[in-house]
Amino acid sequence: MIPTQGKKKWMQLPRDVVVGPDVIYDLKDVCNDLKLNEGAFIVTGHNTKRIAGDVVHDILNDCGYDPSIASSKEASMTEVNKIVELATEANSRYLIGVGSGKSIDVAKLAATKLDLPFISVPTAASHDGIVSSRASIHDKGKKASIEVNAPMAVVADTSIIAKAPYRLLAAGCGDIISNYTAVLDWEMAHRLRNEPFSEYAATLSRMTAQILMDSPEDIKPELESSVRIVVKALVSSGVAMSIAGSSRPASGSEHMFSHALDRVAPNSALHGEQCGVGTIMMMYLHGGDWKKIKECLEIIGAPTTASELGIEDRYILEALLVAHEIRPERYTILGTGLTPEAAEKVARLTKVIS
Numbered sequence: 001m002i003p004t005q006g007k008k009k010w011m012q013l014p015r016d017v018v019v020g021p022d023v024i025y026d027l028k029d030v031c032n033d034l035k036l037n038e039g040a041f042i043v044t045g046h047n048t049k050r051i052a053g054d055v056v057h058d059i060l061n062d063c064g065y066d067p068s069i070a071s072s073k074e075a076s077m078t079e080v081n082k083i084v085e086l087a088t089e090a091n092s093r094y095l096i097g098v099g100s101g102k103s104i105d106v107a108k109l110a111a112t113k114l115d116l117p118f119i120s121v122p123t124a125a126s127h128d129g130i131v132s133s134r135a136s137i138h139d140k141g142k143k144a145s146i147e148v149n150a151p152m153a154v155v156a157d158t159s160i161i162a163k164a165p166y167r168l169l170a171a172g173c174g175d176i177i178s179n180y181t182a183v184l185d186w187e188m189a190h191r192l193r194n195e196p197f198s199e200y201a202a203t204l205s206r207m208t209a210q211i212l213m214d215s216p217e218d219i220k221p222e223l224e225s226s227v228r229i230v231v232k233a234l235v236s237s238g239v240a241m242s243i244a245g246s247s248r249p250a251s252g253s254e255h256m257f258s259h260a261l262d263r264v265a266p267n268s269a270l271h272g273e274q275c276g277v278g279t280i281m282m283m284y285l286h287g288g289d290w291k292k293i294k295e296c297l298e299i300i301g302a303p304t305t306a307s308e309l310g311i312e313d314r315y316i317l318e319a320l321l322v323a324h325e326i327r328p329e330r331y332t333i334l335g336t337g338l339t340p341e342a343a344e345k346v347a348r349l350t351k352v353i354s
C-alpha cells in the first residue's frame, strides 16, 4: 500500500525550497535542517549521474553519511520496485532524486512506497514534477499519474540547470503555459459536472503561466536569470497541484494530448514540448487566444508544429482522436472525443500540421 492513502485532504508542501547558483553545495545543510544524515539513497539518470548525481554522492560521502547511488533508465514500475529493493537492502533512511523528470518520479514513488522522506534535486527545468505530490509512471503499457508524498525539500542549482540543453528549459515553459488550458478545462468541469474546484489553486496556476506569457523574451539560453524564472514558476505550479490535491490545475486536455502522443507516436518529444503544442490546439477549441500562446512559445524557442516536435502529422491526428480516452474521469474541452474532421481542422488551422 502507498502510505499517502488516507491523506487525501492534506496539502503537502516542501519544507525547504532552495534555488540559486551552486546551491547543490547547500544540500548537507538542507539534510541537517531536515534531521537527515546517514542512509541517503540517490536515484539518478545515466547522463545526470556525471552532471550532478556523483556530486551529490561526494558531498554526502565527505560528511561521512555513507550514501548509496543507483541509476534508473526509465520511469517504470519495474524501476521503482528495483529502487525499493536496493534502498531496503541498503537500510536507507531517505531518498534523493537527482536528474530529470524520470529519475525524480522514480525516486518520489519509491520513497512513498517505503514511507521515507524524499529530496528533489532537478538538473533541468523541464517539467513541474520537480516539486509536485505526483509521480508519472509507466505500468503494464500505460502511464499513470500516481499520488505520492511531496518532496521534503527541493534543491535547484541554477548553475547546473543553465548548462543543460536549452531544449529542456523551453520544454519547462511549455509545461507552465499549459496551465492556461488546464484551468479552463477545470472550470468547465466544475460548471458542467460540479467537479470540486479550488479557486486558490486555479488562480496560482493561471498567474504562474501569466508571468511567463507577459515576458517570454526574458527566457534565453545559458542565462541563470532565465533559469531562475522558470524554476520558480515550476515550483509554484507544483504547489498549485498540492493545494488542489490533484494535477487538475496543471494538467488538462493539452496533457491528455501529450500522454496520447506518448502512446501512439514511435518517437515522442519532451513532455513539456508536447504539452505546449497541445495548449495551442486546446486553446483554439476553447475559443481563446491560441495565437498568443503560439507566439509566446515561438519567442521562447519551444516547438509549435509537428515537424518541430519531430513527429509525423498523422500521429498528431491520431493522438487528438484518442486523447479523451486517456483519463475518461477528467472532463475537458475534448468531451467525448473529436470527430476526424474536427481533429484535422484544429491541427491545420493552428498550423500544427501542414
Ligand SMILES: NC(=O)C1=CN([C@@H]2O[C@H](COP(=O)(O)OP(=O)(O)OC[C@H]3O[C@@H](n4cnc5c(N)ncnc54)[C@H](OP(=O)(O)O)[C@@H]3O)[C@@H](O)[C@H]2O)C=CC1
Residues within 6 Å of the ligand: 044, 045, 046, 047, 048, 049, 051, 075, 099, 100, 101, 102, 103, 105, 123, 124, 126, 127, 128, 129, 130, 132, 133, 134, 135, 136, 160, 161, 163, 164, 165, 168, 171, 175, 270, 271, 272
Ligand atoms: N510528477 C509530476 O508531477 C510530473 C511528471 N512529469 C514526467 O516527467 C517526465 C519528463 O521529464 P523531462 O525532464 O522532461 O524528460 P526526461 O526525464 O525524459 O529527461 C530528458 C533527458 O534530459 C537529460 N538531462 C536532464 N538534465 C540534464 C542536464 N543537466 N544536462 C544534460 N542532460 C540532461 C536526461 O538524462 P538522464 O538520462 O540522466 O535522465 C534525459 O535523457 C515525463 O515522464 C513526465 O510524465 C512531467 C510533469 C509533471
Ligand SMILES: O=C(CO)COP(=O)(O)O
Residues within 6 Å of the ligand: 128, 129, 134, 136, 144, 145, 175, 247, 250, 251, 255
Ligand atoms: O504533467 C503534469 C503537470 O504538469 C502532471 O500531470 P499528469 O497528472 O497528467 O501526469
Ligand SMILES: [Zn+2]
Residues within 6 Å of the ligand: 127, 128, 175, 250, 251, 255, 271, 275
Ligand atoms: Zn506536465
